Amino acid sequence: MNKAARYLTAVVLFAVVTTVAVRAHCQIPCGIYDDQMRIHLMEEHVTTIEKAMKQIEAAPNQNQTVRWVMSKEKHADELSEIVTYYFMTQRIKPGCEAYAVKLGQLHEILVTAMKAKQTTDLAHVEKLKTLIHDFEHSYMGEQHKH
Numbered sequence: 402m403n404k405a406a407r408y409l410t411a412v413v414l415f416a417v418v419t420t421v422a423v424r425a426h427c428q429i430p431c432g433i434y435d436d437q438m439r440i441h442l443m444e445e446h447v448t449t450i451e452k453a454m455k456q457i458e459a460a461p462n463q464n465q466t467v468r469w470v471m472s473k474e475k476h477a478d479e480l481s482e483i484v485t486y487y488f489m490t491q492r493i494k495p496g497c498e499a500y501a502v503k504l505g506q507l508h509e510i511l512v513t514a515m516k517a518k519q520t521t522d523l524a525h526v527e528k529l530k531t532l533i534h535d536f537e538h539s540y541m542g543e544q545h546k547h
Contacts, residue, residue, distance in 0.1 A: 436492065436540070437541075442483060446480040449472065450529070453473035458521055477514045477517050481511055493540075
């Protein structure tokens with residue numbers, strides 16, 4: 402192997418090794434949690450899904466429609482990732498207060514996010530807003546102000 406090929410191989414290997422996927426939160430039990438930030442991120446994803454739905458309906462051409470559909474699906478997936486990888490796997494523990502209620506709320510958020518991916522029906526957005534609000538209050542407590 403010549404010098405140029407070795408150099409190129411080293412650069413490619415370095416790029417592969419140093420590339421890291423960014424997630425909502427790692428699954429290593431580090432104890433660093435910001436629950437309120439995750440709630441705000443969920444709300445932000447819903448707002449973006451809502452805007453995408455409206456833009457899909459008004460898109461002037463097929464290229465714009467495709468871009469908005471992809472954006473809507475990406476944000477629905479990111480919302481689902483926060484629900485599953487952050488709350489369901491790390492924060493809601495078996496035996497915690499109102500365990501079944503919280504899991505039920507999170508499951509309903511997941512199902513509604515899936516429905517939001519499938520259509521441009523804004524009723525799913527409104528339902529997501531309500532579900533996230535209700536989950537926030539059951540998770541953070543009724544004294545929580547938001």
